Amino acid sequence: MALSGIQIYKMLPQTNCKECGFPTCLAFAMKLAAKQVELAACPYVSEESKAKLAESATPPIRLVTLKSDGFEVKAGNEVVLFRHEKTFYNKPGIFIKVRADASPEEIKAQVTAAGAYTTNYVGLELFLDGFAVEASGDAQAFASAVQAVRGASHKPLILISRDPAVMAAGLDALDGEVPLVYAADPGNWEAMADLAKQHKAALAVSASTLEELADLTEKIKAKGVEDLVLDPDSQSLSSSVVQQTQIRRLALKKNFKALGYPSIAFPTDEASAAQAIAKYAGFIVLDHFAPELAYPLLVLRQNIYTDPQKPIQVQPGLYEINNPKAEDPLLVTTNFSITYFSVANEVEGSGLPAWLMVADAEGMSVLTAWAAGKFDAERIAKAVKTFNVADKVSRKRIVIPGHVAVLSGELEGELPGWEIRVGPREAVDLPSFMKQAL
Numbered sequence: 001m002a003l004s005g006i007q008i009y010k011m012l013p014q015t016n017c018k019e020c021g022f023p024t025c026l027a028f029a030m031k032l033a034a035k036q037v038e039l040a041a042c043p044y045v046s047e048e049s050k051a052k053l054a055e056s057a058t059p060p061i062r063l064v065t066l067k068s069d070g071f072e073v074k075a076g077n078e079v080v081l082f083r084h085e086k087t088f089y090n091k092p093g094i095f096i097k098v099r100a101d102a103s104p105e106e107i108k109a110q111v112t113a114a115g116a117y118t119t120n121y122v123g124l125e126l127f128l129d130g131f132a133v134e135a136s137g138d139a140q141a142f143a144s145a146v147q148a149v150r151g152a153s154h155k156p157l158i159l160i161s162r163d164p165a166v167m168a169a170g171l172d173a174l175d176g177e178v179p180l181v182y183a184a185d186p187g188n189w190e191a192m193a194d195l196a197k198q199h200k201a202a203l204a205v206s207a208s209t210l211e212e213l214a215d216l217t218e219k220i221k222a223k224g225v226e227d228l229v230l231d232p233d234s235q236s237l238s239s240s241v242v243q244q245t246q247i248r249r250l251a252l253k254k255n256f257k258a259l260g261y262p263s264i265a266f267p268t269d270e271a272s273a274a275q276a277i278a279k280y281a282g283f284i285v286l287d288h289f290a291p292e293l294a295y296p297l298l299v300l301r302q303n304i305y306t307d308p309q310k311p312i313q314v315q316p317g318l319y320e321i322n323n324p325k326a327e328d329p330l331l332v333t334t335n336f337s338i339t340y341f342s343v344a345n346e347v348e349g350s351g352l353p354a355w356l357m358v359a360d361a362e363g364m365s366v367l368t369a370w371a372a373g374k375f376d377a378e379r380i381a382k383a384v385k386t387f388n389v390a391d392k393v394s395r396k397r398i399v400i401p402g403h404v405a406v407l408s409g410e411l412e413g414e415l416p417g418w419e420i421r422v423g424p425r426e427a428v429d430l431p432s433f434m435k436q437a438l
């Protein structure tokens with residue numbers, strides 16, 4: 001049975017030495033109870049406590065990390081079936097497939113285009129995570145393709161071949177990184193496990209039933225390969241969601257170690273890729289790169305893999321839009337990122353210069369923050385002082401969102417000498433308001 005944070009704390013040294021990276025043993029114990037850290041991070045746990053804590057300290061879904069020069073993709077360590085229960089932690093890595101029978105020039109062009117792709121979403125830079133090189137059957141061609149990919153990108157790799165000799169050639173072309181070897185199956189698992197062990201690579205395990213999959217992971221683990229990734233080889237959308245859910249449920253609810261690993265998916269279209277993000281792939285290999293496919297998937301992934309209890313926030317501060325001068329208007333809003341970007345985008349798009357002061361409202365939107373007491377006259381006045389707004393603007397006039405018109409009187413009291421103007425309720429109406437009323 002899982003131990004609580006307090007029960008775990010009682011078994012720790014209680015010296016608060018911080019070597020685990022947490023300020024106190026209690027903080028570390030709480031993370032252990034939530035299965036978000038490894039017990040090995042504390043070097044001072046007694047052997048007796050180690051044995052008692054082993055069960056609680058092992059994440060139900062092993063964390064598997066692919067690494068290359070300066071890049072990492074992590075999958076696993078999840079602790080809930082549904083995001084609203086807590087949060088999902090490690091975003092599934094999205095990889096683009098490259099075929100080894102393409103010419104080096106074609107490979108370079110594909111990898112360069114996908115590797116350079118980034119998009120900005122509510123202030124976050126989103127990008128693809130790596131490449132999956134698929135062998136054609138020829139070992140030398142596979143090694144050349146891996147080298148061609150490496151010539152164009154340093155992002156982590158998945159190597160795809162069921163032939164151990166071909167896989168060995170691909171692995172030999174890499175140096176000092178942790179790729180994912182895809183895949184061990186009932187016919188080749190011993191040779192693939194040896195290769196993964198020799199090259200310190202993670203190993204995907206493929207089987208057509210969950211029973212076979214569990215049987216294989218046990219055998220491969222017994223050979224000393226710990227970082228495994230499950231491929232349930234789903235043949236349809238419905239079988240994929242059923243198998244992925246069964247794997248997650250068995251790992252979390254039954255503590256079934258043989259399936260306690262992240263999984264991999266090879267979606268064939270947008271719908272199956274979206275499903276793989278939601279339930280519950282740790283690595284996703286897309287058949288090809290296209291910006292119109294990458295963008296919605298990256299945004300979907302971002303929205304699912306955020307903590308529902310922690311809104312995406314922007315840094316509070318005074319932002320300049322369209323190079324404002326001292327006499328230009330001063331607007332205020334909250335630091336909920338969607339609120340900030342709604343306001344900033346409308347003003348920026350209008351071409352009108354303005355100062356936008358973002359008050360710390362704990363990441364809530366205007367009305368929610370106001371209702372929760374996080375966006376009131378006192379906080380707005382404090383932001384004006386903290387960000388030295390009076391030094392930047394020549395006109396002491398501040399425009400508050402229409403939804404919090406009720407704050408005007410109080411704000412006059414908090415900011416003596418300032419003119420308080422009530423702006424529109426919706427960001428979309430800001431440009432016309434600024435043209436007509438300011």
Ligand code: SF4
Nearest residue numbers: 016017018020025042
């Ligand atoms: Fe406590 Fe161990 Fe962390 Fe030190 S390393 S603070 S003893 S849990």
